[in-house]
Amino acid sequence: MSLVARVLEAGGISTVTYTNGRDIAASAGNPRQIFLNYPLGNPAGRPHDPENQRSVLRAGLKLLEDAERPGIIVDLPYTWSDSRVWIEKFMTDEQPFISEDAEAKRQDLLKKAREQKARQIH
Amino acid sequence: MDYIRYIEKTHEYYRGQGYDKTYNYAYNKDIPFVPLKKPLSECRVTLVSTASFLLLDEEGLPLEEPRMLGTNELEVFTEPSDWSVNRILSTSEDHDRYQTDMNDVNAFFPTTRMQEFLKEGIFGALSKNYYRALPNYSHRKTTEVDGPEILRQCLEDNVDVALLTPV
Numbered sequence: 566m567s568l569v570a571r572v573l574e575a576g577g578i579s580t581v582t583y584t585n586g587r588d589i590a591a592s593a594g595n596p597r598q599i600f601l602n603y604p605l606g607n608p609a610g611r612p613h614d615p616e617n618q619r620s621v622l623r624a625g626l627k628l629l630e631d632a633e634r635p636g637i638i639v640d641l642p643y644t645w646s647d648s649r650v651w652i653e654k655f656m657t658d659e660q661p662f663i664s665e666d667a668e669a670k671r672q673d674l675l676k677k678a679r680e681q682k683a684r685q686i687h
Numbered sequence: 688m689d690y691i692r693y694i695e696k697t698h699e700y701y702r703g704q705g706y707d708k709t710y711n712y713a714y715n716k717d718i719p720f721v722p723l724k725k726p727l728s729e730c731r732v733t734l735v736s737t738a739s740f741l742l743l744d745e746e747g748l749p750l751e752e753p754r755m756l757g758t759n760e761l762e763v764f765t766e767p768s769d770w771s772v773n774r775i776l777s778t779s780e781d782h783d784r785y786q787t788d789m790n791d792v793n794a795f796f797p798t799t800r801m802q803e804f805l806k807e808g809i810f811g812a813l814s815k816n817y818y819r820a821l822p823n824y825s826h827r828k829t830t831e832v833d834g835p836e837i838l839r840q841c842l843e844d845n846v847d848v849a850l851l852t853p854v
Contacts, residue, residue, distance in 0.1 A: 566737050566853030568713055569820055572834030573735075573849050575719040578841055582851040586693045590853070594715030602690045606782025608852040609800070612791035618800050625850060626727055626809070635720035640688060651786050652691055656700045660785050667780040674753065 567593035581625040583608040598638045599625045603645045730847040733814035737822045738854040743774040763836045765816035
């Protein structure tokens with residue numbers, strides 16, 4: 566996603582990217598990043614909490630208004646949980662990132678995509 | 688700060704699974720930058736996401752097929768900015784499923800919040816469409832094909848500002 570932000574920015578459009586993965590966007594050279602330290606899947610705020618979502622979005626608008634140089638990361642103060650279990654268990658054997666069902670679906674779609682690609686080449 | 692280092696974590700995880708080749712995250716030192724040219728209340732704003740979801744018809748049936756990365760075809764999909772959030776169904780597999788269920792679309796694709804901001808005069812206008820790109824393993828494809836297509840459509844629609852939400 567940060568690569569798209571870079572293309573837009575280079576084309577004259579100001580961007581702000583809301584992330585749950587601080588290091589990924591930073592590594593890619595994202596123009597303006599709002600980091601929300603929530604589990605993957607909630608870049609725009611806490612589910613079913615419109616006020617939190619509004620605050621998150623507003624932080625990005627402020628960054629758009631204030632930023633005078635590229636690469637600024639704003640770390641938002643909101644926390645997901647009092648427990649850090651979600652940080653510890655992520656991508657472990659106990660809590661694998663991709664479920665078996667999802668992996669099977671992914672492989673099936675990938676196979677279809679490869680077949681499509683092969684047809685384009687021939 | 689206590690947060691997950693995903694790059695390190697992914698590399699460790701796949702090494703643990705026996706893969707010797709790990710996912711190659713983008714790395715760039717130079718960063719493009721264009722300052723905001725006018726007040727947000729005069730800007731035309733769009734939303735771009737890698738969230739996977741399907742648009743539904745009035746009866747709640749999907750209007751499109753699930754899609755997957757990996758082809759050389761253009762993989763940019765639009766969604767009208769006035770589309771009702773109730774007619775969006777998440778198909779994401781890229782979230783932490785032990786913590787969150789993706790039932791609230793606005794937590795990753797904040798279309799209702801953006802409509803509120805428009806009504807409140809925080810934004811001048813919303814773009815005609817919002818954009819979806821697939822999370823792509825090919826940096827070249829994103830940088831040379833899908834990204835430029837989103838840019839082309841945004842410029843055609845006079846977009847000033849883009850909010851991006853990766854999932």
